[in-house]
Amino acid sequence: NAGVTQTPKFRILKIGQSMTLQCTQDMNHNYMYWYRQDPGMGLKLIYYSVGAGITDKGEVPNGYNVSRSTTEDFPLRLELAAPSQTSVYFCASSYADRGPGGELFFGEGSRLTVL
Amino acid sequence: AQSVAQPEDQVNVAEGNPLTVKCTYSVSGNPYLFWYVQYPNRGLQFLLKYITGDNLVKGSYGFEAEFNKSQTSFHLKKPSALVSDSALYFCAVRDGQTGANNLFFGTGTRLTVIP
Numbered sequence: 261n262a263g264v265t266q267t268p269k270f271r272i273l274k275i276g277q278s279m280t281l282q283c284t285q286d287m288n289h290n291y292m293y294w295y296r297q298d299p300g301m302g303l304k305l306i307y308y309s310v311g312a313g314i315t316d317k318g319e320v321p322n323g324y325n326v327s328r329s330t331t332e333d334f335p336l337r338l339e340l341a342a343p344s345q346t347s348v349y350f351c352a353s354s355y356a357d358r359g360p361g362g363e364l365f366f367g368e369g370s371r372l373t374v375l
Numbered sequence: 376a377q378s379v380a381q382p383e384d385q386v387n388v389a390e391g392n393p394l395t396v397k398c399t400y401s402v403s404g405n406p407y408l409f410w411y412v413q414y415p416n417r418g419l420q421f422l423l424k425y426i427t428g429d430n431l432v433k434g435s436y437g438f439e440a441e442f443n444k445s446q447t448s449f450h451l452k453k454p455s456a457l458v459s460d461s462a463l464y465f466c467a468v469r470d471g472q473t474g475a476n477n478l479f480f481g482t483g484t485r486l487t488v489i490p
Contacts, residue, residue: 264418293478300384301482302482319477350418350419360407360470360471367418368417369417
């Protein structure tokens with residue numbers, strides 16, 4: 261049972277390049293999330309999804325896009341990379357039937373540097 | 376608006392001594408409270424949660440937390456610290472009134488257990 265898997269683990273981008281961070285989970289969770297973690301700032305929600313075909317913005321969505329075509333996959337797209345997007349990105353998922361009491365299961369993270 | 380405060384960036388404790396990592400929160404409705412731990416270069420791991428019921432919640436690795444509604448606090452505790460407990464700890468809250476979609480994280484407290 262792999263849980264939440266993120267790829268790549270590390271990536272260096274040049275300003276203006278685009279890339280997609282991949283996230284897949286094998287726990288049949290309906291809810292999926294993308295967070296970014298910056299030093300001393302905790303985690304901030306970028307986008308979330310409550311099921312296939314349904315996505316919504318979190319606290320810091322600017323510069324990012326997501327899609328959710330299947331229950332398992334929730335990729336995060338950076339269209340025009342900027343230095344401000346240098347961060348560690350975490351994908352997470354949770355059980356829908358636990359509602360607000362459901363704990364999140366996190367991937368190992370993807371460290372992105374934009375130069 | 377919901378928020379979480381972890382007033383201490385760093386907590387140092389001697390091995391074998393009791394440890395406390397502090398957390399206070401602010402929500403409009405009923406709080407759903409969580410503690411996560413992050414080891415270096417890893418994702419966050421769930422430790423414990425409070426949804427309702429007994430104010431003292433027990434979790435993984437011997438950790439427990441006490442929900443105090445009047446003080447709006449949810450401090451993490453352990454009776455006897457281990458060197459292996461050294462990590463970054465995050466408190467998080469969801470507002471039960473607004474729904475399940477965002478888990479707000481504190482800025483984290485780095486716990487160092489000194490041998």
